[in-house]
Structures are given as structure tokens and as C-alpha cells.
Amino acid sequence: MSQSHTLFNEAILLLGGAVVTAPLFKKLGLGTVLGYLAAGVVIGPVLGLIAEGEEVLSVAELGVVLLLFIIGLELKPARLWQMRRDIFGLGTAQVLLTGFVLTLIGWLSGLVAWQGAVVAGFGIALSSTAFALQILEDRGGLNTPYGQRAFAVLLFQDLAIVPLLALTAFIAPGNDNHGFDLVGILVAIGAILGLVLTGRYLLNPLFYVIGRTGAREAMIAAALFVVLCAASVMELAGLSMAMGAFLAGLMLAESSFRHELEADIEPFRGILLGLFFMAIGLSLNLSIVLANWKILLVAVPVIMVVKSAIIYGLCRIAGSSHNHALKTGFLLAQGGEFAFVLFTAAAGDRVFSGEVASTLIAVVTLTMALTPLYSAVPALLIRPEKREILEEDFEGADADVLMIGFSRFGQIVAQILLAGGRTVTTLDHSAERIRQASRFGFRIYFGDGTRKDVLVAAGIEKAKIVAICTNKQEITDQIVDLVQAEYPDARIFARAYDRGHTLALRAKGIEYEIRETLESGLTFGRKTLEALGVPDSLAQEITDDVRRRDEERLAIQAVQGITAGREMILTKPVPEPLVKPERNAAE
Incomplete structure (x- = not known):
């Protein structure tokens, strides 16, 4: 009972601090x-209200996991292939x-x-995915050339942790097991292939x-289930x-459910990442800092x-460009969360003492803490430039x-x-309709248009026109009210159900x-008149007059x-056409 009260109190402290x-x-x-x-430092080290920071960190790492899932949703496989040189070229060069x-x-x-020195040097060479991507998101830089290049480096660093852990065990004093772990590598490759085929x-x-x-709650549960299962499989594979x-x-990323999944995961990602x-x-x-x-x-x-200078070069x-390289260098200058894992493993293998590991962890933590301020320095050193948008990065988000x-x-x-050559992002809540439309090649996504988070994920902030084509009056009205309340400058085109709805x-x-x-x-009606012998031009004029x-x-x-x-409604045939033929007017 006391343990549950402790967890409850800690949750209140953390949420209150946030x-x-x-x-x-x-x-x-x-x-x-x-x-x-700052909230974490005050609640923990300063006031001592929460002592188990490592336990909180183990749970909070799910925020990083969900962040990478959302990044994956927004990054098309074709775009990832285009980034291969940055991932394996620039990423490899940066780590080495x-x-x-x-x-x-x-x-x-x-x-x-x-x-x-080897473990410390290569461990600190890795940057923090969570810090860098969150700062990019806050500053709107993720979909920019320097943001994409920084992401490519971070992605390779995530891969580099595996050989670095193997290297740590390999150079550990007194360790005779220096063989090449072929089985471990094959297991890792098999896990990746299995995950790709399953997905x-x-x-x-x-x-x-x-x-x-x-069932929306089932969709949310399924999204979390998929993310956590994929994460666990990779962890088991090393x-x-x-x-x-x-x-x-x-x-x-190419799924019709992409926007709905992103909207469902986003609240969990935000809370856990914080x-x-x-x-x-x-x-x-x-105590380590003071000592x-x-x-x-x-x-x-x-x-x-040193990290900034190397990454810049x-x-x-x-x-x-100079500006983009400067931004990337300052953004990735901190140590990363993987360093905690690497240094702990190194201390366990007696590569260095526990005190040295604690000091290195303090170094990494301080570089993280300084990152928000340090990464803002380029704004003082370079001339402001127009932000470039990579249109191919987020398909449909800028339709x-x-x-x-x-x-x-x-x-x-x-x-x-x-x-007419225009790009269209389409949302619909019918899974059956999406499945049928996808067979014909339409790019259509599953999503509830009455939810703001789904509209944001689908790119409403960049759309030039919002076309509401739903077939239910109450749904259309709900979406119109939502869009007008949240995006008052949005241009809305809507399908009306009947005359009253039009008004x-x-x-x-x-x-x-x-x-x-x-x-x-x-x-x-026009085609029926023509079939009854009315000249085509006269039938068209009558139609235009009825429309007017x-x-x-x-x-x-x-x-x-x-x-x-009411007097304008035609309830019986008129004695003569509402619009006379042009030849009669001429006579």
C-alpha cells in the first residue's frame, strides 16, 4: 500500500513540475x-523528493521509443533510401x-x-536522439536540410551502439572471450528482416x-502494442x-492508417518524452559533480x-552550407542516452572503475542539460535565412x-x-472504403476528421484549402466548427446536404x-429537355436561368x-419557356 502511495506521490510531483x-x-x-x-534537478538532487531517478528513466525511455516510431511514420522508405549516404557515410565518419x-x-x-579512453571517447561521440529531435521539433527544423542530415547521423549512432558494446567486452581486462560473435550478428539481422516482413x-x-x-480505444491499444513489441524484439536481438x-x-509510413496512428501515439509520446x-x-x-x-x-x-567542430567540418x-553545418554541429554536440548503457557495461567489465563511470555519466548529463542553450548559439552567429522545406519528406502533409x-x-x-495537377491528402473513417480506394491507387488515409490531432497529422496547417466532402450533415458541421475555431484563416469548401444545410x-x-x-x-433535367426535342442551346439557357x-x-x-x-418555385409547366430562343428575341 505504501509503495502505491509512493508511486502516486511521485507521479504528482513529476506532473506538477512539468x-x-x-x-x-x-x-x-x-x-x-x-x-x-530543471524540474528534474529541483525535485531530485536539490530537494531530494525523488531518489530513484534511474527507475524513472527506465520507464521514461519509452518516450524516445515512441518518438522514433512517429519519425518512422513520417519518413517514407524511398526517402530513407535517398538518405543512405548521409546515414552510412556521414554517420560512420562522425562516429569514427x-x-x-x-x-x-x-x-x-x-x-x-x-x-x-576508447570506451569513453566512442561513448561520448554518440549524441542524444531525444534531445536533438525534440529541439528540432520545437524550432521547426526537422523538415529542413540540416535537420534531415542531423537525423541521418543520429540514426547511424543508434546502430553503432551494438558494435560498441561488443568492443567494450572485447577490450575488457582479463576477458579471454575475444571471438567474433557471428551468431549475435545473424540474430540481429534476422530480427530486422522478420520485423520488416511482419510490418x-x-x-x-x-x-x-x-x-x-x-473502436478507437482498440486502435490506440494496437498502436502501442505494435510499437512495444517491435522495440522488445530489437532489444532481445541486441x-x-x-x-x-x-x-x-x-x-x-505508406499505410492508410498512418495519420490516425500518429495522432493516437502523439499524447503518449509527448508525456513520456517530457x-x-x-x-x-x-x-x-x-555529489559527483561537486567532487x-x-x-x-x-x-x-x-x-x-570538439564535437561541434568535427561535425561542422x-x-x-x-x-x-556554412549555416546548416553550423546548426548541425551545435545541435549534436552533447553526449547521448546510450552512453549510460555503455559506461555501465564498461564498469561491470572492469574497463574502468565505478567512480569513473559515474563521472562520465555526469559529464554526459551536463552536456545534455546545456544543449538547449548551446544549440541556440548559431542564431547569434549566422544571418537568418529562409527555412527550406523538403517537399518529399512528408507525403501529403503539404498537399x-x-x-x-x-x-x-x-x-x-x-x-x-x-x-489539374494538384496534390490531395484524403481522410476517411471507413476502413472498407479505404481498402477499395487503395486498390485503384488512391492515396487515402484512415482518420477521424472531427479530431484536431488527426487534422494536424494530415497537414491541415499547410493545406491551401480544406475540402469537407462528408456525406452526413452533422459530421460536416462538426468539422467546419472545429476548423474555424482552430484555424480561422483556413479556406473551407464544403458539400451541403440540402437547402437548409446550404443556408x-x-x-x-x-x-x-x-x-x-x-x-x-x-x-x-437539361439532358431530358434535349431528349424531348428542345434545342441544346435553349436547354442550356433554361438550365442557367433555373440556377440563377x-x-x-x-x-x-x-x-x-x-x-x-415560395413563389419562385415552379410547381406546374410554364405557358412558354422561361428563356426565349435568341431568334425570337431578334425578331
Whole structure:
């Protein structure tokens, strides 16, 4: 009972700290990451209200896992293939060169033996995926050239932890088991292939079945289940959990359920990632900091400057501009969360002492804590530049039109838009309709258009027009109200159910609406007149006149009510056509 009360109290402290510090630091322009860190330091090392920072960190690491899943969802496999040179070229060069230089510095300092210097140097060469990506997201830089290059380096670093752990065991004093672990490598490769095949052939049918039931909570549970299973499989294979989540997201990047999954996962990702940053603050050992403050005072800035300089140089060689290389270098200057795992393993293998491991962990923690401020330095050194958007990175997120609803009406509208060379992101809540449309090659996603988070994931903030083509009046009204409340500048085109709905939509002030049967009914009537012998030109003029009279009646009804303008309704044949032929007018 007391244990449950303790967990309950700790949860209150952590949530309260987040509520206070994150908005405050965001308001001060320091970013939410530094706010979470500050809350963790105050709650843990300073006040001593929570002592088990490592236990909180083990749970909070799920935030990093979910972050990589969402990144995978937004990154098409084709785009990942285009990034292969940055991932395996720039990423490899960064880890090797930075690791070598930091190893040399550590060895020359005389604080550790060469084995410890190797582990420390290559461990600190890895950067923090959580910190870097969160800062990129806060500053809108993830979808920029330097953001994509930084992500490529981080992705390779996630892969590098496996050989680094093997290297640590290999150079451990007194360790005779220096053989090449071929079985371990084959298991890791098999796990990756198995995850890829599972994602390709099983995940879409799974989400199709769940989506067809309409049970939103089941969809959320399935999304979390897939992420955690993928992460666990990778961990069992000796790879990182974050890598498993990334692969799961990547396999679903082309799925029709992509936007719905992103919206469902996002709240969990945000909370757990904030908890991760707080856990870093909780884990800071102030006694180690105070006992080794001279070493830390020198080591922290040296590490960050050296990493920045090396990454800057490599990015320039890879073709980055001065500004982008500078931003990337300052962004990736910190140590990473994988260093905690590596240093703990090294202490266990007696590569260096537990005290040295604790000091190195303090160094990494301080570099993380300084990252939000340090990564802002380039803004003071370079001239502001226009942010470049990589259109191919987020398919559909920057489409000209966000269409909600893909019934027969929406399908016809989509044909016109696509024929006009315009890009369209389409959302629909019917799993069966999505499955049928996908057979014809349409890019359509499963999602509830009445949810703001789904609209955001589908790219409403970048869409030039929001086309609401749903076939239910109440759903259309709900979406219109939501869009107008959250995005008052959005241009809304809507499908109206009937005359009363048309008047209601016009009263809301949307840019354009049309009754779903108006034009088809006018066309049907015109073709019937022609079949009865009325000349084509006269039939067209009569149709245009009926359309005009209908619009005039709507204008009257908007002022006087739905029953106004009854005299304008034709209830019996007119003695002569409403529009006379041109030859009669000439006579």
C-alpha cells in the first residue's frame, strides 16, 4: 500500500513540475526541454523528493521509443533510401572521427587507461536522439536540410551502439572471450528482416480489421502494442529499442492508417518524452559533480566544442552550407542516452572503475542539460535565412487540398483536382472504403476528421484549402466548427446536404459550398429537355436561368427564413419557356 502511495506521490510531483516549468521556460524562450531538466534537478538532487531517478528513466525511455516510431511514420522508405549516404557515410565518419579524437584526448589526460579512453571517447561521440529531435521539433527544423542530415547521423549512432558494446567486452581486462560473435550478428539481422516482413504483410490487415470495428480505444491499444513489441524484439536481438520502433513506423509510413496512428501515439509520446528529460535531471549526482567539478568544468566545454567542430567540418565536406553545418554541429554536440548503457557495461567489465563511470555519466548529463542553450548559439552567429522545406519528406502533409470524406462525391472532386495537377491528402473513417480506394491507387488515409490531432497529422496547417466532402450533415458541421475555431484563416469548401444545410453553412461564413445534388439534377433535367426535342442551346439557357433563380431564392431565404421565396418555385409547366430562343428575341 505504501509503495502505491509512493508511486502516486511521485507521479504528482513529476506532473506538477512539468506543468510549472515547461510553460515557464517556453515563455522565456529557453524551450520545454530545459524546463523539464530543471524540474528534474529541483525535485531530485536539490530537494531530494525523488531518489530513484534511474527507475524513472527506465520507464521514461519509452518516450524516445515512441518518438522514433512517429519519425518512422513520417519518413517514407524511398526517402530513407535517398538518405543512405548521409546515414552510412556521414554517420560512420562522425562516429569514427569523433570517437578517435575524444579517445586521444582521454588517453593523453592520464585519467584513464587506453581501454577506458576508447570506451569513453566512442561513448561520448554518440549524441542524444531525444534531445536533438525534440529541439528540432520545437524550432521547426526537422523538415529542413540540416535537420534531415542531423537525423541521418543520429540514426547511424543508434546502430553503432551494438558494435560498441561488443568492443567494450572485447577490450575488457582479463576477458579471454575475444571471438567474433557471428551468431549475435545473424540474430540481429534476422530480427530486422522478420520485423520488416511482419510490418509489410501483417500490420495493415491488422489495423484494417480494427478500424472496421470503429473502436478507437482498440486502435490506440494496437498502436502501442505494435510499437512495444517491435522495440522488445530489437532489444532481445541486441539492438536498441528505439531502432525497433523506428522500423515499425517506417513499415507503416505508406499505410492508410498512418495519420490516425500518429495522432493516437502523439499524447503518449509527448508525456513520456517530457518524463525522460525530467529523469535525466533526477539522475544527476550532485555529489559527483561537486567532487569532480574541476574535471567537469574542463571536460564538458571541451567535449562540446570538439564535437561541434568535427561535425561542422564533416557536414561541409558532405556539401552542407556554412549555416546548416553550423546548426548541425551545435545541435549534436552533447553526449547521448546510450552512453549510460555503455559506461555501465564498461564498469561491470572492469574497463574502468565505478567512480569513473559515474563521472562520465555526469559529464554526459551536463552536456545534455546545456544543449538547449548551446544549440541556440548559431542564431547569434549566422544571418537568418529562409527555412527550406523538403517537399518529399512528408507525403501529403503539404498537399494543396486536405479532403475529408471520400464517398462518391469526394471521388469525383478528387478526379478534378488530380487532373489539374494538384496534390490531395484524403481522410476517411471507413476502413472498407479505404481498402477499395487503395486498390485503384488512391492515396487515402484512415482518420477521424472531427479530431484536431488527426487534422494536424494530415497537414491541415499547410493545406491551401480544406475540402469537407462528408456525406452526413452533422459530421460536416462538426468539422467546419472545429476548423474555424482552430484555424480561422483556413479556406473551407464544403458539400451541403440540402437547402437548409446550404443556408447554415453560408451563415458560418465558409468560402464555398454546394448542395450535393444541385448540379447533377440540373444536368439531368437539361439532358431530358434535349431528349424531348428542345434545342441544346435553349436547354442550356433554361438550365442557367433555373440556377440563377435558385441562387436568388437562397439570398432571400438567408434573410427571411427557409419558407421565404415560395413563389419562385415552379410547381406546374410554364405557358412558354422561361428563356426565349435568341431568334425570337431578334425578331
